[in-house]
Structures are given as C-alpha cells and as structure tokens.
Amino acid sequence: MRRLSFLMIFVLITPLLSACYTFRGASLDPSLKTVQIQNFALQTAGGPANLSLTFNEKLKEYFQRNTSLKMTNTNPDLIFEGAITGFDVEAQAPTSSDKGGLNRLTIKVQVKFTNTKDENKNFDQEFPFYLDFPQTQTITAAQGTLIPKILDQIVLDIFNKTAGEW
Template sequence: MITGCKIYSFTGTTLSSELKTITIQNVVMGTAGGPANLTLTFTEKLKEYYQRNTSLKLKPNDADLLLESTIVGYELTPVSATSSDKAALNRLTIRVEVRFVNAKNEEENFEKEFSFYQDFPQEQTLSQVEGSLVPKIIDQLVLNIFTDTAAQW
C-alpha cells in the first residue's frame, strides 16, 4: 500500500523507503535544572527508540534525516491550591525544542516545541520523585517526537 511517497508499516511509521539513515545529535541543555545525566539519558532514549521502531541506521552526520533537540525548560510549578492556599500538587514540566530536517523532502522539515509533565503531591520534594518522574516524561516526549517525525499522524 503506497500513499504518495509514504509507506505504511506495522510499526506505525510512514517513512519513505528512500530514507535509510538518521543523525540524532546529542540533546543540548539550554536551561538550568534537572539531573546531571538528563541530556545523555534523553539522547540515548531517542536513539534507541528510532533504532527499535524503524529500519533507519544511525549515522554521525550527513544522514537522510537530522534530529536536533534542546531542553529549554525544566520547571516546577504549583498546581491546584488547597483551602489554606498551599499547593496540593506540584508539576514537573520538561520542554524541548526540536529541529527536524528531511534531506529528501524539505516539506517535512520543522522546528517545534514539545512538552510533557507529571504531577506529584506537595508532601514530596522534587528530589524524592525526580528519579521516577523524569523517565516517564522523557518516554512520552520521545514518543511525541517520534510520532511527529516518523509516524506523522
């Protein structure tokens, strides 16, 4: 089944068969905050997800596809106040600017911000929950980035 130049696959990707390689640049930290290994973890999860869910080969440069990402926000905000004007929940949000370049089809190029968050009870500190929340947020961001670049639903 071919629709235009897109090819359907059971992994959910709609990548053209002429696309063979991808360069995933190391994620850059463009804001303060977050665990020391945040950019490394994010980069590795992106690479792993593309390798597992596409037939694209990773290439250090000059690939058919290019993915550049910068973490532009690592924010803790109060959510839903209690009757005593204290936050009942806190929200950890990670925002990432992504630049995607398709060397074979410039119409698919974009620069876009992705964000995702997880809430946690105000009785807990960020340092208590960061280790469990950050991986969940990164997993969802990776999925959202993948969907916009490889699945394009």
C-alpha cells in the first residue's frame, strides 16, 4: 500500500515538475528550423577590440544551447543582424566631494530581427544593459568581469523577446 502511494505521488508530481522548466526553453513555432546570426559590428568608440566577436559567439551559443534551431546562411527562417552601438562609462552616485562614488558601464546593442515565416514578429530594437563598479576601479580593470555579465543579460533579453513566451 505504501509503495502504491509513493508510485501515485511520483506519477502525479513528475509532469508538474517538468512543466516548471518549460519557461527556460523556447516557445518558437515548430515550423521554424533554421537561424542566421550575422556578425554584429562594433559601431561605437571604446570597449575592447574583441567586444563584437564576444557578443556574436555568446548569441550563437545561447541559441544553439536553448533551441533546436540549426545555424545556416542559406534561406534561414530567423535572421539576427545589428551592431553594438554603445559602450559608455558614466559617473553615478556622487559623493560629498563631488566625485562619482560609482561608475556605470552601459553597453547597447541594436538588433534587427526578421522572422521569414511571420513578419508580425519582426522588430528593430535597441537592447541596453548596465552594471555599476567602484569609482576607485578603472574601466580596464573592471571590464573583465562586467562585460561578460552585461552581454549575458543582453543575449537573454534578445532571446526572451524572440523566443520567450512572456
């Protein structure tokens, strides 16, 4: 009797647990099979020379890991193109001596998304994100930890806009 109760609970809970993770996957139309992610150009002053390459690889990797879409350059169902348009450092939270207590690094990526199967899903939008770092730290010292975190969030925002069901 106890074994039967355990089995029934397991059978009832398993689908519920698996349903909890469906948000992480894509809610793309099943007819979509391919994606093309063109190289995003660096159209801003500042930032490391490999910023564009780093972003491109993060975006491609995220879509490969979280969807069943195949990368292609021939007649893709989905197309991503754009540019990194901002890499800005600004002083934030001034102190009593009129110096910035924090600096803010903001990266902006302009994305043109084309869904060849459903043009109502197309968009051309800027995706910005920022993180703050201490005024005592230089951008050169801070960017090694800030840039990956900022780019990860921008990639997630792009993914959610195109594939998430929010």
